[in-house]
Amino acid sequence: MAKMTMVQALNLALSQEMEKDDSVMVLGEDVGVDGGVFRVTDGLIDKYGDQRVIDTPLAEAGIVGMSIGMAVYGLRPVCEIQFSGFSYQNFHQIENHASRLRWRSQGRFHVPMVLRTPYSGGVRALEHHSESREAYYAHTPGIKMVIPSGPRNARALLISAIRDPDPVIFYESKALYRAFREEVPEEEETFPIGTSQIVREGTDLTMISYGTMMRPALEAASILQEKDGVETEVIDLLTISPLDDALFVQSVHKTGRAVVIHEAPGSFGPGAEIVSRIMEKAFFYLEAPIERVTGYDIIIPLFSRENSYIPSAQRIVRAAKKVLST
Amino acid sequence: MAKMTMVQALNLALSQEMEKDDSVMVLGEDVGVDGGVFRVTDGLIDKYGDQRVIDTPLAEAGIVGMSIGMAVYGLRPVCEIQFSGFSYQNFHQIENHASRLRWRSQGRFHVPMVLRTPYSGGVRALEHHSESREAYYAHTPGIKMVIPSGPRNARALLISAIRDPDPVIFYESKALYRAFREEVPEEEETFPIGTSQIVREGTDLTMISYGTMMRPALEAASILQEKDGVETEVIDLLTISPLDDALFVQSVHKTGRAVVIHEAPGSFGPGAEIVSRIMEKAFFYLEAPIERVTGYDIIIPLFSRENSYIPSAQRIVRAAKKVLST
Amino acid sequence: MPKTKIDVPGEVHFLSILNEYGNLDKTLEPDIAEDVLLKLYHYLLLGRRFDERLISLQRQGRIGTFPPISGQEAAHLGAVATMRPSDWMVPSFRETAAELWRGRTLESVILYNNGYNEGVRIPESSNDLPVSVPVGSQILHAVGLGYAIKYRQKDDVVMTFFGDGATSEGDFHEGLNFAGVFQTPVIFVCQNNQWAISMPRSKQTRSKTLAQKALSYAVPGIQVDGNDILAVYAAAQEAVASARSGEGSTLIECVTYRMAVHTTADDPKRYRTDEEVAEWQKRDPLVRFQKYLKDKGLLTDDGIEATEAEITEKIQNAVDSAEEEMKSLGNPLDMFDHAYAELPPRLIEQREALARELEEIQKESNHG
Amino acid sequence: MPKTKIDVPGEVHFLSILNEYGNLDKTLEPDIAEDVLLKLYHYLLLGRRFDERLISLQRQGRIGTFPPISGQEAAHLGAVATMRPSDWMVPSFRETAAELWRGRTLESVILYNNGYNEGVRIPESSNDLPVSVPVGSQILHAVGLGYAIKYRQKDDVVMTFFGDGATSEGDFHEGLNFAGVFQTPVIFVCQNNQWAISMPRSKQTRSKTLAQKALSYAVPGIQVDGNDILAVYAAAQEAVASARSGEGSTLIECVTYRMAVHTTADDPKRYRTDEEVAEWQKRDPLVRFQKYLKDKGLLTDDGIEATEAEITEKIQNAVDSAEEEMKSLGNPLDMFDHAYAELPPRLIEQREALARELEEIQKESNHG
Numbered sequence A, B: 001m002a003k004m005t006m007v008q009a010l011n012l013a014l015s016q017e018m019e020k021d022d023s024v025m026v027l028g029e030d031v032g033v034d035g036g037v038f039r040v041t042d043g044l045i046d047k048y049g050d051q052r053v054i055d056t057p058l059a060e061a062g063i064v065g066m067s068i069g070m071a072v073y074g075l076r077p078v079c080e081i082q083f084s085g086f087s088y089q090n091f092h093q094i095e096n097h098a099s100r101l102r103w104r105s106q107g108r109f110h111v112p113m114v115l116r117t118p119y120s121g122g123v124r125a126l127e128h129h130s131e132s133r134e135a136y137y138a139h140t141p142g143i144k145m146v147i148p149s150g151p152r153n154a155r156a157l158l159i160s161a162i163r164d165p166d167p168v169i170f171y172e173s174k175a176l177y178r179a180f181r182e183e184v185p186e187e188e189e190t191f192p193i194g195t196s197q198i199v200r201e202g203t204d205l206t207m208i209s210y211g212t213m214m215r216p217a218l219e220a221a222s223i224l225q226e227k228d229g230v231e232t233e234v235i236d237l238l239t240i241s242p243l244d245d246a247l248f249v250q251s252v253h254k255t256g257r258a259v260v261i262h263e264a265p266g267s268f269g270p271g272a273e274i275v276s277r278i279m280e281k282a283f284f285y286l287e288a289p290i291e292r293v294t295g296y297d298i299i300i301p302l303f304s305r306e307n308s309y310i311p312s313a314q315r316i317v318r319a320a321k322k323v324l325s326t
Numbered sequence C, D: 001m002p003k004t005k006i007d008v009p010g011e012v013h014f015l016s017i018l019n020e021y022g023n024l025d026k027t028l029e030p031d032i033a034e035d036v037l038l039k040l041y042h043y044l045l046l047g048r049r050f051d052e053r054l055i056s057l058q059r060q061g062r063i064g065t066f067p068p069i070s071g072q073e074a075a076h077l078g079a080v081a082t083m084r085p086s087d088w089m090v091p092s093f094r095e096t097a098a099e100l101w102r103g104r105t106l107e108s109v110i111l112y113n114n115g116y117n118e119g120v121r122i123p124e125s126s127n128d129l130p131v132s133v134p135v136g137s138q139i140l141h142a143v144g145l146g147y148a149i150k151y152r153q154k155d156d157v158v159m160t161f162f163g164d165g166a167t168s169e170g171d172f173h174e175g176l177n178f179a180g181v182f183q184t185p186v187i188f189v190c191q192n193n194q195w196a197i198s199m200p201r202s203k204q205t206r207s208k209t210l211a212q213k214a215l216s217y218a219v220p221g222i223q224v225d226g227n228d229i230l231a232v233y234a235a236a237q238e239a240v241a242s243a244r245s246g247e248g249s250t251l252i253e254c255v256t257y258r259m260a261v262h263t264t265a266d267d268p269k270r271y272r273t274d275e276e277v278a279e280w281q282k283r284d285p286l287v288r289f290q291k292y293l294k295d296k297g298l299l300t301d302d303g304i305e306a307t308e309a310e311i312t313e314k315i316q317n318a319v320d321s322a323e324e325e326m327k328s329l330g331n332p333l334d335m336f337d338h339a340y341a342e343l344p345p346r347l348i349e350q351r352e353a354l355a356r357e358l359e360e361i362q363k364e365s366n367h368g
């Protein structure tokens, strides 16, 4: 086992899958010679050549449309869109085709592609480089939406995504790319898409989150325990869609209280679906209204103010106390 | 007052606004000589000329990007995207620019444009012609998302949308275009964007819906009253975003029970936000979990099976009974 | 102001072999086997007659809206006739005759046009993608397939179709540029039928030809008389050979005409004159090719009649069997098929809810 | 196979006036007033020195990531210098010197680069859009502005900028095509700086030049030495005059070089050689223009020193005042400004929630 950053762990996943299966291809802007602007694809072109690690012209619809064709042929393209803020240029290729070629061809073709793209703020990035729009993809039938929260699960989920027979949008948190290291085993590890995880057990309150927000959520859980003795159960969704509601519903059955946290704007955000599932499946267990702690319904501000936009542990603690005090 | 279809009422709105204000422009594919594939822009080119009613080349990003430039200059472009299923081709222009040029220029520029596009199924249309994706736009900061439900409010809302200083996505129900006629006054009528309406009063149950689904919702309300004496309050949202939660929250305070209806896929759909607002603002009034009656989380099927996909009055009645029996 | 002229590489040519009066340029006549010529004739006529039948079915409410192909049969048939079965076809939505040539059944067309997904059941042996309605979007898939073929060191080629209107879409540009950069074995066939719904070719772009747009990507471009099946065949044959031998892509602009409505929901009287249509009717690809085959002694009036009869029967059988098949396609639950490889839990819940609903409706109607 | 050659209209020329050795083609020398020449020199130098200062500020953590312009000053300055104030500039993100020329303050650049929205406060008198990061997307706004100007029968023009990489985006294609069709008064200036991050121009497209892409839209295209400010000026002047007189658009490809990093987050050593950079350093637009002015007797060594001193002070003042201003920009609540013309109820709630939160934090820290 080696201690790795998320960037290194993702690189390991790509490299190992490419080694094992010559149908796995990497393509995108600056993914080859440059190794990707965040270096996630670093060194792959040296190992696997420029036929498999493809530096493309600057055209997102081109990248995704080409990936669809490759996937239909039977390859397993992993394309990178340099920032999620530029994945709307290819949105029609996802909506009109990637998501529905299986259905449109009655199963004759399918699109086993992965679209990797960095999301979320917190790294003092340029305009258009800090958005969180997982809700768009979660609402789109036919695709899967995955967001890992650390090196180890990122590596395992990326391998599962590559092997998945359906298209997967794979959001990578810029803020977590190099934030911390984790032990990542050399040998292959996968993690089933569509499955969430309890990362901290508790009985008083359920916190549901994913991606970048797992760290402030866990920090809030610690604060609540230390300062108020509150035992918080924290769930890491890992997959946003298809949403694994079983685990958090079960948790709310136990705790009766919940806080949902994400960085994306609150209104019509992913949290709304989580709240609705709890409403549907655990209403009579609820002791207080669920709180959502989210980004505001505005464009995430330029970086000098982004910290006030992004939910903090303090904001989460405050919401938790509100839920607990009802 | 004349009895008009929604198509005619929308045409009246466009014509009157163009008459009154020479900064109002219409552009899109086939909107000029052909009068639009649904004839919403019929005759406008004869009245206002081909400088103001612009047949564009076949390029949606081009249409929306050009509209943004026109709007920045001070014109009021009303562009048509022929079907909402082809509005993803221009999604980046909405996400990256239309929604945020006011913010990006600190108020120096703004984008008073309207993007009109037909949505929803029910008219035996071709593939990609029947989608409902209002949730994408509702989740996008900086824009407004409006969906009228009949000729009169369509006309009034379109005028308000044209006059609105911010970009408005204006979804028009294909199923309602010619479904029925309503009295539409010749004299100007507007309707405030961001305001919903009670269209049937009741005390036992609140139904919240919009657009195409208003008719089955109202039909369900009638059935419930006739067969079971249930008094349903029916709310027509009209604007999806910014969401007017005050009215439906107030209604749920009174009824304690709610059903939310839309044609879009259920998961991460607009209904989730409505449920969440009720959770937030009327939790302690709720007597039963809210039911969502929606399209399934799949691509709307080709037209031979679309009727089983689109929520029907019967399905709504069943959901209402479930809510009432808890 | 004097400047140095840059030598922009590439020329654009126009190819015509069998002109609108049925006159043949012998020097250019492609060498096509007789059985292939007759098969081409069969499919040209089949395309035309099937179109006519579909229009009448549509008018009777027996199928939904669809895009007729009349007038364009040669432009797409001549192109696909140069391909092998293992090659890939990436269609738009106005290449029905080509799809039939490639093995799609008439039944499947009818089912699809009547709103049944089952109409896009594609046999495992077929390498043809389903029709693509979002204009221009399929072009990029062809490039991806081409890249994959090249990567796998196969000598198959990909042929993709689109209209004149599609050349305005960003996807056209990105696709052609990728094809140039990656030298993929893709033949881009533009059926320039003069109209994109109500938009005439002249207003779609100020460019003199569509073929010349290829030069922006260092891809060869050629314009052909798309109503001349020999010219289409010859140009496609050259492009296919070039792609197969690793020399990359070609853009072929077939100058043709949509003789019928855009779709059955369209009223062309709003935007074009009867005279224009009449003018183009004189250039009918079918009439011209018939004359050619007769001149060649390959076709007689009896032969024409026999082909007509054979086709009438084929179409009637297809209509009958499609309408028979539709009776068994009533199950709404099938809409959940092929959403994902494996149905996720939420979709299982939704499918079960619909199943219960259908049962209740069944019960209610039994008791009602 | 013999075919008829189609005469594709349009030629592409290359324009160079002051070559890399500072030699002038007298016959082509544009007629620019002396004060304008000196002003151009001032802004060329300002662009260069400001870039250098911004890089050092970035290295010190006093601003965030930003895209330097060094080497490209002439390519964008020469172009905007031909415009009137009432004309419109639609920038990409690598035209800082042009923005300064047009009236943007150095302070605003610093604020923006340090993550303050206040850096895009645009005066009412200015017709310049804010920088646009999504590559190629702004091109379409220029076309819309051009359409509006034409509709209002004004004789203003629009000039939009983008890089070589941007020509691969669908928006470039759609924009140029619309400009051709609607004959809008838009000048498209492509700063071909040879690289799109790590992607060399040669792999971005197989097309020999970017200028020739204009021919696909029946728009004139010209390639100029982008490090030769006289050539850029001359080409832009002609394009502006043509647009102003109602003759539509021109695409100008300025062949230049990004001498520095793509952004301060980039490491060019990964993808290009020091030799290549050194080769281009010899063609520095600033050195060349300096020689020209000296030869012309407009500039002396003293004059150069004085300009340097003036610029150093200007920059220092700007840094000081920007850093002073930033101190007063701490209020997080300002993030809700300019979201909509009027804040909707939900945003009022959210703003209030944040205000309460900030108050509580204030209180806690007072008591802590």
Ligand SMILES: Cc1ncc(C[n+]2csc(CCOP(=O)(O)OP(=O)(O)O)c2C)c(N)n1
Pocket (backbone or CB within 6 Å): B029, B058, B060, B082, B086, B089, C094, C133, C134, C135, C136, C162, C163, C164, C165, C166, C167, C193, C195, C196, C197, C258, C262
């Ligand atoms: C992206 C997209 N935009 C709009 C439409 C609606 N539409 C269908 S066909 C068509 C015209 C297509 O013209 P052309 O490419 O010339 O093909 P043709 O119909 O003439 O065969 C339009 C606008 C669509 N299907 N897809």
Ligand SMILES: Cc1ncc(C[n+]2csc(CCOP(=O)(O)OP(=O)(O)O)c2C)c(N)n1
Pocket (backbone or CB within 6 Å): A029, A058, A060, A082, A086, A089, D094, D133, D134, D135, D136, D162, D163, D164, D165, D166, D167, D193, D195, D196, D197, D258, D262
């Ligand atoms: C649509 C989009 N895709 C990707 C990016 C990330 N990105 C920023 S600049 C750049 C390269 C741009 O190259 P070019 O157009 O040549 O301009 P240059 O940076 O050389 O000035 C890329 C890929 C972006 N900003 N926008």
Ligand SMILES: [Mg+2]
Pocket (backbone or CB within 6 Å): C163, C164, C165, C191, C192, C193, C194, C195, C196, C197
């Ligand atoms: Mg056409």
Ligand SMILES: [Mg+2]
Pocket (backbone or CB within 6 Å): D163, D164, D165, D191, D192, D193, D194, D195, D196, D197
């Ligand atoms: Mg560049």
